[in-house]
Amino acid sequence: xxxxxxxxxxxxxxxxxxxxxxxxxxxxxxxxxxxxxxxxxxxxxxxxxxxxxxxxxxxxxxxxxxxxxxxxxxxxxxxxxxxxxxxxxxxxxxxxxxxxxxxxxxxxxxxxxxxxxxxxxxxxxxxxxxxxxxxxxxxxxxxxxxxxxxxxxxxxxxxxxxxxxxxxxxxxxxxxxxxxxxxxxxxxxxxxxxxxxxxxxxxxxxxxxxxxxxxxxxxxxxxxxxxxxxxxxxxxxxxxxxxxxxxxxxxxxxxxxxxxxxxxxxxxxxxxxxxxxxxxxxxxxxxxxxxxxxxxxxxxxxxxxxxxxxxxxxxxxxxxxxxxxxxxxxxxxxxxxxxxxxxxxxxxxxxxxxxxxxxxxxxxxxxxxxxxx
Amino acid sequence: xxxxxxxxxxxxxxxxxxxxxxxxxxxxxxxxxxxxxxxxxxxxxxxxxxxxxxxxxxxxxxxxxxxxxxxxxxxxxxxxxxxxxxxxxxxxxxxxxxxxxxxxxxxxxxxxxxxxxxxxxxxxxxxxxxxxxxxxxxxxxxxxxxxxxxxxxxxxxxxxxxxxxxxxxxxxxxxxxxxxxxxxxxxxxxxxxxxxxxxxxxxxxxxxxxxxxxxxxxxxxxxxxxxxxxxxxxxxxxxxxxxxxxxxxxxxxxxxxxxxxxxxxxxxxxxxxxxxxxxxxxxxxxxxxxxxxxxxxxxxxxxxxxxxxxxxxxxxxxxxxxxxxxxxxxxxxxxxxxxxxxxxxxxxxxxxxxxxxxxxx
Numbered sequence: 001x002x003x004x005x006x007x008x009x010x011x012x013x014x015x016x017x018x019x020x021x022x023x024x025x026x027x028x029x030x031x032x033x034x035x036x037x038x039x040x041x042x043x044x045x046x047x048x049x050x051x052x053x054x055x056x057x058x059x060x061x062x063x064x065x066x067x068x069x070x071x072x073x074x075x076x077x078x079x080x081x082x083x084x085x086x087x088x089x090x091x092x093x094x095x096x097x098x099x100x101x102x103x104x105x106x107x108x109x110x111x112x113x114x115x116x117x118x119x120x121x122x123x124x125x126x127x128x129x130x131x132x133x134x135x136x137x138x139x140x141x142x143x144x145x146x147x148x149x150x151x152x153x154x155x156x157x158x159x160x161x162x163x164x165x166x167x168x169x170x171x172x173x174x175x176x177x178x179x180x181x182x183x184x185x186x187x188x189x190x191x192x193x194x195x196x197x198x199x200x201x202x203x204x205x206x207x208x209x210x211x212x213x214x215x216x217x218x219x220x221x222x223x224x225x226x227x228x229x230x231x232x233x234x235x236x237x238x239x240x241x242x243x244x245x246x247x248x249x250x251x252x253x254x255x256x257x258x259x260x261x262x263x264x265x266x267x268x269x270x271x272x273x274x275x276x277x278x279x280x281x282x283x284x285x286x287x288x289x290x291x292x293x294x295x296x297x298x299x300x301x302x303x304x305x306x307x308x309x310x311x312x313x314x315x316x317x318x319x320x321x322x323x324x325x326x327x328x329x330x331x332x333x334x335x336x337x338x339x340x341x342x343x344x345x346x347x348x349x350x351x352x353x354x355x356x357x358x359x360x361x362x363x364x365x366x367x368x369x370x371x372x373x
Numbered sequence: 374x375x376x377x378x379x380x381x382x383x384x385x386x387x388x389x390x391x392x393x394x395x396x397x398x399x400x401x402x403x404x405x406x407x408x409x410x411x412x413x414x415x416x417x418x419x420x421x422x423x424x425x426x427x428x429x430x431x432x433x434x435x436x437x438x439x440x441x442x443x444x445x446x447x448x449x450x451x452x453x454x455x456x457x458x459x460x461x462x463x464x465x466x467x468x469x470x471x472x473x474x475x476x477x478x479x480x481x482x483x484x485x486x487x488x489x490x491x492x493x494x495x496x497x498x499x500x501x502x503x504x505x506x507x508x509x510x511x512x513x514x515x516x517x518x519x520x521x522x523x524x525x526x527x528x529x530x531x532x533x534x535x536x537x538x539x540x541x542x543x544x545x546x547x548x549x550x551x552x553x554x555x556x557x558x559x560x561x562x563x564x565x566x567x568x569x570x571x572x573x574x575x576x577x578x579x580x581x582x583x584x585x586x587x588x589x590x591x592x593x594x595x596x597x598x599x600x601x602x603x604x605x606x607x608x609x610x611x612x613x614x615x616x617x618x619x620x621x622x623x624x625x626x627x628x629x630x631x632x633x634x635x636x637x638x639x640x641x642x643x644x645x646x647x648x649x650x651x652x653x654x655x656x657x658x659x660x661x662x663x664x665x666x667x668x669x670x671x672x673x674x675x676x677x678x679x680x681x682x683x684x685x686x687x688x689x690x691x692x693x694x695x696x697x698x699x700x701x702x703x704x705x706x707x708x709x710x711x712x713x714x715x716x717x718x719x720x721x722x723x724x725x726x727x728x729x730x731x732x733x734x
Contacts, residue, residue: 061469064469065469156589163587174514174515175491175494175557176492176494177557177587264467268467268469274556274587275467309470313463313470313473313474317460322460322463325463
């Protein structure tokens with residue numbers, strides 16, 4: 001029995017790996033065709049990408065970017081596990097980073113405490129902004145897809161209103177509007193390498209990943225969450241308060257989303273300005289899809305995303321169109337969704353036929369029920 | 374299952390580590406720094422003139438700001454024989470992306486390197502330090518470094534002048550201002566314009582409207598939004614509309630063309646002479662000019678002639694860097710209006726009038 005379980009797991013892993021690999025290969029083929037159609041030589045382009053993407057400074061860039069994408073991906077994945085589509089990560093992290101920047105610049109605390117307060121403010125603001133969507137869902141039945149999209153737009157307006165000279169920001173000499181700079185005590189450490197500085201926040205991202213894995217697969221809360229995500233009625237029957245789970249999942253997703261802007265804020269810009277990166281929440285959705293909501297999968301997705309952006313950034317320099325990045329990423333997302341579905345069906349069919357064979361051979365139904373569960 | 378994932382994680386992190394070890398020896402610009410040393414000497418002659426250009430989001434073909442810079446670059450290409458490399462910004466970038474773009478250009482020996490737009494200010498400050506032998510320029514912003522030239526414009530002055538024109542031409546005394554995105558740069562247009570209107574006709578009102586809020590920059594590239602905004606203004610009895618909104622302004626001009634007796638005021642280029650607007654050009658009273666192309670070309674020229682000035686170079690009314698256009702015959706023949714605008718222009722040049730650069734909120 002034990003042996004059998006192991007065998008199935010190995011196969012599941014193989015099938016699990018098959019889908020993303022298939023997707024990436026498809027994306028490469030489609031990209032090659034697009035490049036060919038535009039009259040460019042594709043293999044040279046891939047060569048440029050690989051060559052440039054593997055340089056030391058590119059690696060640091062990729063790790064730094066992936067840190068941000070990973071947090072966004074985990075925030076989205078947490079919602080997905082609960083069957084919630086949190087499109088609002090984008091607004092959540094911008095609100096969070098903005099208020100964290102404002103609060104952080106006002107404080108003068110000893111180092112660790114200062115950083116902790118900034119991070120906590122960010123998580124709180126992110127959670128609150130996401131919580132609005134959660135509350136609307138359980139009290140008024142508003143779909144979180146709609147409410148989070150709208151909250152993104154509201155976040156944009158709120159920040160635009162507050163981020164103006166005379167309110168919570170000031171106009172600097174270069175014509176940029178920004179919050180005050182967070183004092184030195186609120187700066188997180190960077191690791192100096194030959195390729196530039198690696199954001200210290202990467203360790204927080206790793207901790208978040210481990211906590212995500214542990215919380216979901218090793219605690220009762222995680223079980224309840226996954227159950228509620230799988231089936232409302234089944235969860236209700238087993239005594240899970242589904243409404244509370246919805247709100248809690250949104251709050252947690254928002255709190256993680258609040259961390260998304262932190263690598264940029266605590267390790268690089270130390271202020272929120274008009275230049276603060278936007279749209280990372282949507283990247284997070286792609287990354288979560290690619291990583292199949294699995295903490296390691298999301299990490300690979302985030303790294304791949306960052307690599308593509310880095311490597312294609314240089315393609316323009318080599319005479320290719322920079323839009324290739326969008327083509328590759330778009331095709332990967334589409335291919336991932338299709339590939340997972342294909343692989344899932346294939347796996348299901350295989351499992352069914354195996355169960356059928358065993359049924360015929362052993363004719364002991366109880367054992368097989370366990371296997372197929 | 375768990376053991377397998379652990380194994381995979383170890384293998385993966387191991388291979389990442391190996392890759393970083395293997396690549397330790399080289400960074401993306403280490404291969405070309407040798408080349409940059411030889412071309413970095415200023416004014417290396419026409420044959421060796423390599424100009425690097427980093428556009429803001431939208432890049433070449435945005436019918437607006439970037440295109441204006443591109444025109445200057447094209448002229449440099451044809452008249453000075455410069456070889457050029459153009460890169461443009463993408464969506465949701467961080468300073469790291471912009472830094473890398475400038476480094477790519479400087480590292481490959483492009484000199485001078487021109488950054489278009491204030492969003493490059495932070496990254497340019499970093500890169501200028503790393504490449505002290507390369508000359509940089511930035512449009513619309515200021516970076517304090519010995520090898521950087523800041524090309525800034527006094528948009529409030531040209532906007533003030535077209536404000537005077539708007540006040541003189543409006544019959545309803547209601548005037549509209551459409552801004553692309555609510556950022557300080559566009560606030561400058563609004564402030565100057567409003568001051569010009571008020572100075573000429575204290576009873577006139579200026580209704581400002583912005584098409585999008587930062588970080589959403591679609592207000593610079595959405596003619597449909599511009600059209601809707603202008604239509605709304607016309608419905609409220611506004612009869613002169615000034616749009617400082619990139620290609621969104623084209624939509625505003627289209628809406629104004631649908632109402633007789635109303636005027637539109639163009640921005641940045643002489644929009645009366647733009648092919649894309651030829652159909653509606655009769656309603657374009659004048660345009661507030663911002664000669665980014667001239668600034669870019671002059672900068673490249675001065676680099677070539679070894680007469681480069683670093684620090685801030687201001688393109689104002691006095692130097693002809695900004696101004697207003699008189700291409701529309703209906704406007705040019707209105708000598709009373711022109712005379713009043715010229716008086717206002719002289720007052721600004723003489724320093725008697727200083728249009729404001731910020732809007733009171």
